[in-house]
Every structure is written in C-alpha cells, then in structure tokens.
Amino acid sequence: AQKITQTQPGMFVQEKEAVTLDCTYDTSDQSYGLFWYKQPSSGEMIFLIYQGSYDEQNATEGRYSLNFQKARKSANLVISASQLGDSAMYFCAMRERELGSSNTGKLIFGQGTTLQVKP
Amino acid sequence: DSGVTQTPKHLITATGQRVTLRCSPRSGDLSVYWYQQSLDQGLQFLIHYYNGEERAKGNILERFSAQQFPDLHSELNLSSLELGDSALYFCASTRSSGGEDNEQFFGPGTRLTVL
Numbered sequence: 001a002q003k004i005t006q007t008q009p010g011m012f013v014q015e016k017e018a019v020t021l022d023c024t025y026d027t028s029d030q031s032y033g034l035f036w037y038k039q040p041s042s043g044e045m046i047f048l049i050y051q052g053s054y055d056e057q058n059a060t061e062g063r064y065s066l067n068f069q070k071a072r073k074s075a076n077l078v079i080s081a082s083q084l085g086d087s088a089m090y091f092c093a094m095r096e097r098e099l100g101s102s103n104t105g106k107l108i109f110g111q112g113t114t115l116q117v118k119p
Numbered sequence: 120d121s122g123v124t125q126t127p128k129h130l131i132t133a134t135g136q137r138v139t140l141r142c143s144p145r146s147g148d149l150s151v152y153w154y155q156q157s158l159d160q161g162l163q164f165l166i167h168y169y170n171g172e173e174r175a176k177g178n179i180l181e182r183f184s185a186q187q188f189p190d191l192h193s194e195l196n197l198s199s200l201e202l203g204d205s206a207l208y209f210c211a212s213t214r215s216s217g218g219e220d221n222e223q224f225f226g227p228g229t230r231l232t233v234l
Contacts, residue, residue, distance in 0.1 A: 035223065045209060045225035047121070052221065091162065095217075103217035104175035106152060109162040 002027045002096050006110035013082045014118050020067070021077040021113050023092030029053075033095040034075040035107060036066065040088040048090075051075055082117045089114050122146065123212050123226035131232045137198040140229045144191055144212030150174070151193040152213075152223070153185060157206035168193055169216040200233045207231075 003026040013019035025034065036048040051059045051066045059066040067076040079086055093107040122145035132138055144151050153165040164177035168187035179185075182200075187193040197204060207228045213220040 033221065037225070043207060043230070044121075044227045045211075047222055047224055050221040093162075095223075096164075104167050104169075105150065105213050105215070105217040105220050105223060106164045106167050106175050106177065107154075107211075107223060108164065111161055 002029070002032075002094060002108055004092050004094050004108055004110035006092055006113050008113045009111070010114045010116070012116050012118060013079075013086075015084060016081055018078060018080045019082055019115065021079070021090050021092075021115065023075045023077065023110060025073050025075060025092075025094050027073075027094065027096075033105075034066070034068070035093040035095070036064070036075075036077045037091045037093065038086075038088045039091065039112070045091075049077070079115075084117050084119060087115060087117045121224040121226065123210060123224050125208075125210055125226035125229050127229060128227065129230050129232075131234065132200060133234055134200055134202060136200050136233075137196065138200065138231065140195040140197070140208055140210075140231075142193045142195070142210030142212075142226055144193070144210075145224055148212035148214050148224075149191065150213045150216055150220075151187055151191070152211045153179075153193070153195050154209045154211065154225075155206045156209065156228075157203075160206075162209075165195070174216060197231070202233050205231055205233045 032053045034051045038046040065078045089112045092110045124143045149170045165179040167175040185195045211225045
C-alpha cells in the first residue's frame with residue numbers, strides 16, 4: 001500500500017532562516033503526484049505546492065520549493081526566509097491510485113510536522 | 120480563499136443524532152472529496168464523487184453516507200453519532216476525475232463535536 005512518512009513531529013527555525021521539512025513516500029506506481037499543505041492554528045488546509053512524478057525540475061512557488069529525489073522516494077519541502085506567519089502544521093500528501101479502480105485523485109497524508117518560527 | 124465553501128463551520132450535537140455537512144466545490148470543479156481529521160487517525164480520505172457518481176471509497180463507516188447533487192454540491196450525512204466521530208471534516212475539489220490535477224483545494228472545514 002502507498003504510504004507517506006513525515007519523521008519530524010516538530011521543528012523550530014529562526015525567523016529569516018531556511019528550513020527543510022522531510023517527507024518520504026512508498027509507492028509502486030510510476031505515475032503519482034505529491035502535494036504539500038499548510039494548516040495554521042485556525043484549521044484550514046492551504047495548498048502550497050505540487051510535484052508530478054514525471055516532472056524533471058523541482059517545483060517552486062514563491063518561498064516554497066520541493067526537493068524531489070525520485071530514486072530516494074523523498075519530497076522535502078524547503079521554506080526559505082522563514083516568517084512568523086509560517087508557524088503551522090505542514091502535511092505531505094500523495095495522490096493514490098488503486099489498481100483496477102476508477103480514476104481518482106484521493107490523497108493519502110503523512111502525520112504532519114509542526115513548524116514554529118522564532119523571532 | 121480556496122473557493123470551496125463548507126457549512127456549517129461548527130456543529131455541536133449529541134450521541135445518537137444525525138447531521139448533514141454541506142460542501143460547494145470551486146466553480147468549474149466536478150470532483151468533490153471528503154476527508155476526516157481526528158487526533159488519533161490523522162487526515163483520512165472518506166469518499167470521492169465525480170459529476171454525481173461515486174468514484175472511490177476510503178475508511179468511511181457504514182453510518183456515514185454522501186452524495187453529489189446535479190448542481191455539484193455535496194453532502195456528507197453522519198448518523199448514529201458516537202463520541203469518536205468528533206473531528207474536523209474537510210471537503211476538497213478538483214476539475215478532473217483524478218490523476219490529472221496538479222492541485223486540490225480544500226474548504227475551511229466543519230468542526231463536529233459530539234457530546
């Protein structure tokens with residue numbers, strides 16, 4: 001079965017510094033998608049960035065970039081120049097495909113990493 | 120604002136009761152996904168509808184059911200509620216039926232508390 005693992009329950013980073021949040025995945029599919037979401041204390045899930053398994057370049061969106069290492073099955077999120085507003089829970093997710101099932105874009109999620117940015 | 124709306128934002132009810140959670144997808148999106156976020160189970164996929172048809176089912180209890188209407192809004196019905204059903208329920212929407220989308224936008228969630 002496909003699986004997402006986030007091994008860092010909590011992280012601290014100094015304001016204005018960069019931080020890397022780890023995500024490893026397990027799948028036998030050749031085609032898959034990887035997503036990162038931010039969940040602040042208010043509870044909403046904010047989409048940050050997407051990486052397709054066939055994308056040759058690492059995805060970037062503003063201060064967010066995804067360090068995609070396919071052979072190692074890792075998709076780490078890098079946040080540059082951290083801001084106080086980056087303090088939140090971060091989730092890595094993978095679009096799962098089941099053999100023989102209808103096409104679906106359902107996501108499976110990791111356990112999340114809580115990031116705290118210190119002033 | 121993701122463009123996905125969910126009502127109500129909060130819901131407090133008693134064990135044994137039945138509630139309905141509502142979701143309206145982003146304009147133009149045909150797929151609606153429901154997820155449950157609880158402290159012990161984390162974020163789990165419940166069910167996926169595409170253009171009115173059920174496409175995939177996850178760890179959804181038999182006491183739970185969902186449907187997607189012709190105007191594409193979706194409702195998640197939870198019945199015979201138990202304390203363990205207390206959770207944050209999200210819906211998300213995408214344009215296609217599955218593997219083509221490079222984004223999946225979530226609504227603000229409905230926080231259900233069962234007393």
